[in-house]
Amino acid sequence: MSGPEQSFVLHERLEADTVSLGQSGLCEIRLMNDSSWPWILLVPRVAGVREIYQLSQEEQRHLLAESSLLGKGMMELFDGDKLNVAALGNMVPQLHLHHIVRFEGDPAWPGPVWGKQPPQPYSDEELxxxxxxLGPVLRTLGSER
Incomplete structure (x- = not known):
């Protein structure tokens, strides 16, 4: 990895807005606490990285492989119409990759989900x-919860 894993600290905003689903080989796997959409973040455990190109080539390949496995699994589980994958970082500079399953007719369709409506936190039962x-998808990523 590019930076020592020991110095990786999850950004406080990501910590506050998401629920841990465990770790993959490279990333923290985090569920956005918004029940409006199936929405998972991959956060590479590499300190000081803001952009994908700052990862080593090996880490970039690993991130793409994990992202592809996650996206495929989410689309199969939730039977979505489109998978949105994005690394924006305008509000949270730490590199994190959003995976959002979208449905025609969802509250933000066909636009982006950001700022469309307030988050709808999961109830304990929904969570x-x-x-x-998500168990089978998480297992394909090697997640240990």
Missing amino acids: AAVIGK
Whole structure:
């Protein structure tokens, strides 16, 4: 990895807005606490990285492989119409890759989800159900929760 993993610290905004789903080989796997959309973030555990090009070539390949496995699994589980994948970082500079399953007719369709409506936090029951549903996908990523 480019930077020592020991010095990696998850950005406080990501910590506050998401729920841990464990770790893959490279990333923290985080569920956005917004039940409006199936929405998972991959956050490479590499300190000081803001952009994908700052990762080593090996880390870039690893991130793409994990992103592809996650996206495929999410689309199969949730039967979405489109998968949005984005690394914006305008509000949170730490590199994180959003994976959002979209449905024709969802509250923001066809526009972006950001700023469309306030987040709808998961209830305890909804959170347990979505984490259970995601189990097979998380296992493909090697996640240990």
